Amino acid sequence: MKHRTALLAALTLALGAAALAQPALQKGITIAFLPKQVNNPYFTTAWKGGQAAIKEFAGVGKQVGPSDAGASSQVSYINTLLAQRQKAIVVSASDANALVPYLKRAMGQGVKVVTYDSDVAKDGRNVFVSQASADTIARDEVKLLAKQIGNKGEIAILSATPNATNQNAWIKVMRDELTKPQYKDMKLVKIAYGNDDDQKSFTEMQGLMQAYPNLKGVISPTTVGISAAARYLSGSPYKGKVALTGLGTPNQMREFVKNGTVQGFALWNPEDLGYLASYAAAALVSGQITGKEGEKFSAGKLGQRTIGKDGVVILGPLTVFDKSNIDKFNF
Known part of the structure; x- marks a missing residue:
């Protein structure tokens, strides 16, 4: 019995030490969302989820972006966000390669870059939050x-x-x-x-x-x-x-x-996609993760998430909507 009690105590201490090993999320993290288009209902819904997460971990968030879906339109916003010293940029890319030089410059200045919905080449971001594979x-x-x-x-x-x-x-x-x-x-x-x-x-x-x-x-x-x-x-x-x-x-x-x-x-639920992207950005800024395969972080109501190959975090499976279920959803 004493042996079992000692074993449980040791296990509790080990779990506690593991929990302490990961730093807490920082307060006041500045996160900027940069969608393909700000007037697109899909991205409006994703930003709603992003905002909800930012509020939960006491961050400061905003969304900026073009009204058209051209990659060149996103470049000027990246430059502006750099000048504003945002801690993290969460971007849905209109082009896989055109944004990479600007995002690499951002990372070189210590800004954490998360892509969501639409990725860039993997050397242009820390983590990609994907809808599903x-x-x-x-x-x-x-x-x-x-x-x-x-x-x-x-x-x-x-x-x-x-x-x-x-x-x-x-x-x-x-x-x-x-x-x-x-x-x-x-x-x-x-x-x-x-x-x-x-x-x-x-x-x-x-x-x-x-x-x-x-x-x-x-x-x-x-x-x-x-x-x-x-x-x-x-x-x-x-x-x-x-x-x-x-x-x-x-x-x-x-x-x-x-x-x-x-x-x-x-x-998928775009609100959850934005929510998960915000938590990934906060975890990067706080030093909980770096974007390596196998790293884990907590994403609020979505639970613990694991980073997969090439720095990809997957939200989850698709939902098919038809006459039988469409009235159950509101987004």
Whole structure:
């Protein structure tokens, strides 16, 4: 009995020492979010989560960014944030490489860089907070569309900008998924780019139908693109005849699901993505993590998270939204 008591005491001390080994989160950490677009509902929701986390650990946060989705537009904001001596920058990159020199300069000055939603080359940031693995997202999108069109017919992809890191990673995996035997009767005929602009995405969807009148389905892995495409289809003769799926928010897509334009689409909770990104930034600034594989940090209500290969932290799996569940969500 004495031996067991001593063992428990030793274990308690060891756990206590381990807990003490990781420094507490600093107070007053300044964190700036830099999304692709500040007027995009998706990023507005992500920032809501980011703000909630910052409030929890008594930090100071703000969001700045362009109204368009061009990489060059983000550069000036990075330079301004450097001049303001922010402790951390949380950025969703419009281009995988264009921002890297500026982000490397920021890291050289001691600023911690977290990418979320859309990554840069790994030497341009400390940690990437990913929605889910690129592989999972892309393959699930193909499976979802295939189910809706009976694994047969011409399909297209309506993407965001041609240089968007996340979009291109997903498209690469989608192409690979489509080579599998079960998709032999599905043919990818076009990849169109709406530049994450509502009107351009609407026009691109219209153009797809004019150029490919036999089109059976479209994947739009961008919240701006899928809602614009749904708006076009809902007022066209193709409503209910051409399947549309992709990544969207329930509040954007609810009317199109209910009126029969869209059967189902998917997404993670962008609010949780922003929340997790804030905690990752705070953990970096506080010295709890450096971005190495295997490191762990606490992310408030999302629990403990582990950094994976190449400094990637994954939020979690996709949720498919359809008529059966869409009213349960409000974001």
